[in-house]
Amino acid sequence: MPLRLPRRALRVLLAATAALAPGLLASPADALTPLRPPARVLGSAVACPAAGPVTQHYHSGHNGVDIGGAHGAPIHAVGDGEVTISGYEPGYGQWIRIQHPDGRISEYGHMVRRDVFVGDHVVAGQQIALIGSEGNSTGPHLHLRIWGDPSATYGIDPEPYLAEGGVVLPCVPGSGPRPAPLTHPVESGRVVSAKSADGRLEVFAAGADGVHHAWQTSKNGAWSEWESLGGPGGAELAIGPNADGRLELFAINGDVFQHRYQLQPSGAWSGWEAFGGGGKDIAVGANGDGRLEVFASGPVGVFHRWQTAPNGGWSEWESAGGGPANSRIEMEKAPDGRLEVFALNGDVFQHLYQTAVNGGWSAWEDFGGGGRDLTVDHNQDGRLEVFASGPVGVFHRYQTSPTSWSEWEGTGGPADSQLTSQRTADGRVEVFAINGSVAQHSWQTGANAPYGPWESFGTGGTEVTATANDDGRIEVFGTSHAGVHHKWQTGFASWSEWSWLGNSAGPAVD
Numbered sequence: 288m289p290l291r292l293p294r295r296a297l298r299v300l301l302a303a304t305a306a307l308a309p310g311l312l313a314s315p316a317d318a319l320t321p322l323r324p325p326a327r328v329l330g331s332a333v334a335c336p337a338a339g340p341v342t343q344h345y346h347s348g349h350n351g352v353d354i355g356g357a358h359g360a361p362i363h364a365v366g367d368g369e370v371t372i373s374g375y376e377p378g379y380g381q382w383i384r385i386q387h388p389d390g391r392i393s394e395y396g397h398m399v400r401r402d403v404f405v406g407d408h409v410v411a412g413q414q415i416a417l418i419g420s421e422g423n424s425t426g427p428h429l430h431l432r433i434w435g436d437p438s439a440t441y442g443i444d445p446e447p448y449l450a451e452g453g454v455v456l457p458c459v460p461g462s463g464p465r466p467a468p469l470t471h472p473v474e475s476g477r478v479v480s481a482k483s484a485d486g487r488l489e490v491f492a493a494g495a496d497g498v499h500h501a502w503q504t505s506k507n508g509a510w511s512e513w514e515s516l517g518g519p520g521g522a523e524l525a526i527g528p529n530a531d532g533r534l535e536l537f538a539i540n541g542d543v544f545q546h547r548y549q550l551q552p553s554g555a556w557s558g559w560e561a562f563g564g565g566g567k568d569i570a571v572g573a574n575g576d577g578r579l580e581v582f583a584s585g586p587v588g589v590f591h592r593w594q595t596a597p598n599g600g601w602s603e604w605e606s607a608g609g610g611p612a613n614s615r616i617e618m619e620k621a622p623d624g625r626l627e628v629f630a631l632n633g634d635v636f637q638h639l640y641q642t643a644v645n646g647g648w649s650a651w652e653d654f655g656g657g658g659r660d661l662t663v664d665h666n667q668d669g670r671l672e673v674f675a676s677g678p679v680g681v682f683h684r685y686q687t688s689p690t691s692w693s694e695w696e697g698t699g700g701p702a703d704s705q706l707t708s709q710r711t712a713d714g715r716v717e718v719f720a721i722n723g724s725v726a727q728h729s730w731q732t733g734a735n736a737p738y739g740p741w742e743s744f745g746t747g748g749t750e751v752t753a754t755a756n757d758d759g760r761i762e763v764f765g766t767s768h769a770g771v772h773h774k775w776q777t778g779f780a781s782w783s784e785w786s787w788l789g790n791s792a793g794p795a796v797d
Contacts (some may be wrong), residue, residue: 303603311594333409335460339354355426360427361397364385368388368408374669380396380668383395396431397420398418399420403416412461423634429643473524473525473526474617474753476751477766480752480764481528483502487585491526496520497520498538501789503790507758511789513793529570541566564585580594588608588609589607617661617662621671630660635653636661639652650730660706670735675706676706679697681720713779721751748765752764760778767795773785
């Protein structure tokens with residue numbers, strides 16, 4: 288594993304199983320993956336899929352119809368139904384399949400973004416994606432297929448099918464509800480930041496005397512003075528949004544685990560409440576139905592606890608089936624809405640994942656050798672990307688499809704550094720690394736693209752986290768023995784100098 292050995296990467300591929308990404312198994316663009324039989328056959332409304340001319344009609348060599356359109360233009364569901372596939376396939380790029388109650392299946396390909404995921408129920412006319420040119424494509428367009436029944440090996444002509452419902456191509460889409468985007472977990476650590484429901488950032492930093500808190504006084508604006516909250520000293524922190532928008536903060540040290548939460552969205556906070564015994568590290572993420580789920584590591588592995596209802600009470604602690612002892616933990620969300628957990632200690636790196644949205648969990652799988660710290664983010668097309676630091680720098684590994692990963696690749700960067708990452712307003716992942724001597728950052732040269740060289744971002748420190756303002760500008764918080772500094776994008780390609788928050792140092796973070 289490159290985090291323990293010289294720069295030679297150790298190949299560790301994920302098993303390409305249906306359990307890893309149900310309904311997302313890749314298939315050639317002109318092949319039909321098995322379709323489940325419809326539960327019933329009913330009539331349903333038909334809607335215009337996208338604005339634009341027909342650039343290629345259905346025929347024996349073209350299984351579907353192409354509708355030309357501007358890059359990023361909306362794509363709409365042609366009828367009510369359930370999303371059975373939402374993922375990535377090399378020939379199609381990003382694609383979606385919807386099962387309709389009349390027994391037909393609609394399929395959409397080459398989009399640049401998907402707004403619905405497996406298990407979602409959609410209505411006719413609902414926006415489900417944006418037009419793109421991914422996969423085997425010569426320009427931005429929607430490739431629309433209609434399958435007559437689950438056993439078919441070639442689709443039916445979409446134009447007569449739509450015309451039967453009163454939609455004649457070219458057409459003008461109507462408006463429809465747009466699902467909320469996926470709620471991706473926030474980076475955990477000794478300094479964490481999240482956005483309140485009203486768009487203002489809040490930041491928490493763990494000092495020896497407990498947790499300290501500061502917040503923006505307006506969206507994208509200035510910061511309050513630091514406020515001492517008490518709570519566990521020298522803690523690791525995690526923060527996540529409840530289904531109703533109230534933030535909830537978790538803090539753990541070797542002796543105690545506590546939490547506190549907003550009493551209303553963007554409002555005041557409760558006091559500290561007991562949440563469990565002590566441990567090493569924590570991470571929290573929101574399930575697809577809004578229920579928070581917390582993972583914590585300790586000397587005998589990883590445990591988890593989850594809300595039994597959105598905004599509701601909590602389960603008892605349960606073992607997560609093993610996992611690395613005393614590990615650093617981070618969570619991310621797969622493109623279909625399933626949570627994934629990554630855990631790293633000095634000897635091993637493992638991960639596990641939900642086998643269905645809101646569902647149970649896989650067994651732990653090897654992901655590499657040990658290291659110092661990790662960060663996980665998602666590309667613009669939804670593919671996850673993992674960075675890990677060790678004695679010879681920073682390495683990364685990324686999904687090449689919903690069910691497979693690249694090998695580990697070296698990127699350079701500071702050795703044995705603390706890591707964080709955040710997406711830019713245009714969808715590029717940017718990674719920040721800090722150790723006792725230096726802070727550096729590296730970023731994708733384009734959406735879903737390779738990374739440029741590491742560049743200086745400041746002097747050394749103890750911890751770092753990055754978040755995004757309401758207008759998309761990244762803001763970075765770095766800690767040291769002197770306090771908490773921050774640095775923010777003044778535009779989308781320029782940065783401020785480092786400074787204190789609210790003109791005061793805040794807590795020292797050792």
